[in-house]
Every structure is written in structure tokens, then in C-alpha cells.
Amino acid sequence: MRTILLLIISNSFMTYAWYGHLKHTETALWKVILLSWGIAFFEYCFMVPANRFGYQEGFSGFQLKTIQEVITLSIFALFAVFVLKEPLRWNYLISFLFLIGAVYFMFKK
Template sequence: MRTILLLIISNSFMTYAWYGHLKHTDTALWKVILMSWGIAFFEYCFMVPANRYGFQEGFSGFQLKTIQEVVSLTVFSLFAIFFLKEPLKWNYLVSFSLLIGAAYFMFKK
């Protein structure tokens, strides 16, 4: 659970670093890049421990990456809906469902 919580926090920072500037297109690109790097530092402060703890708890590298992708899509979906005000379309839900199915098979014995 600690790994997943850290991944959620990490992805929240990274999603904002990558996409938060889309609402501020009047800011110079070089400033946006520097601000994004600054925000990404905090992403790494949570991502690295998440992966280390997860590996120590028995997750494989493949499993950690799969968890990260599902968390990333979940965080991004919420960000896109509530921050960017974008609609959630049916085909997005279908594609996310297929990715969750992939995650299921990643952990299947």
C-alpha cells in the first residue's frame, strides 16, 4: 500500500509538471520548462522510494511499471476532467479497461 500511495503522490506532481502549463499558454516556454523541472524534482522524491519499497516488498520491475501506468492513467484522468475540464469519452474508458486487463494478467500466477 505504501508503494501505491507514493506512486499516486509522485504521479500527481508529474502530471501537473507535464500538463499544468496547458492552461497558461501565455507564459514563455523556457519559463514553463524550468517550472516543470522544479516540480518534477518532487516527483522523483516520491517515485524513487516507491519503486525501492515496492521492489523490497516483492514486486518485480515489470509489476512496478504496470502499477505505475495504471496509477498514472487514473491520476491523469482525474486531472484532465477536473483541471483541464475535458470530457471523459466512452472510447477512453474502453482503452483504460483494456489497460487494467493488462495489469490483471501481469499479476496472474
């Protein structure tokens, strides 16, 4: 459970670092890059322990990456809808269903 929680925190930082500037396109690009790089530091402070703990707890590298991708897309979907004010279209939902299928097969013994 701590792996999942750390991945959620990590991906929240990274989503903001990568996409938070999109509503402020008047800011100089070099400033955005430096700010995003600074925010990404905190992403790494959570991502590295999440992966280490997860691996020690029995997740494979493939499983950790799959979990991370699902969390990333889930957090991004919320960010896009609530921060960027973009619509959540039906085809996005279908793609998420395929991701759930990928998770199922990743963890199937």
C-alpha cells in the first residue's frame, strides 16, 4: 500500500511539473523549465522509494511500471478536467478500460 501511496504523490508532483504551466504560456520558457525541474526533484523523492519498496515487497519491474502508468493517467485525467478544464470524452474512457485490461494481464499468474 505504501508503494501505491508514494506513486500517487510522486505522479501528482510530476503532472504539475509537466503540465501546470500550460495555462501560463506568457511565462518565459526557460523559467518554466527551471520551475518544472525543481518540482520534479520532489517527484523523484517519492518515486525512487516507491519503486524500491515495491520491488522489495515482491512487485516486478514490469508490474511497478504498469501501476505507475495507470496512476499517471488517472491523475492526469483529473488534472486535465479540473485544472485545464478539458472535457473527458468517451474515447478517453474506452482507452482507460483497455488500460484496466493491461493491468489484469500484467498481474495474471
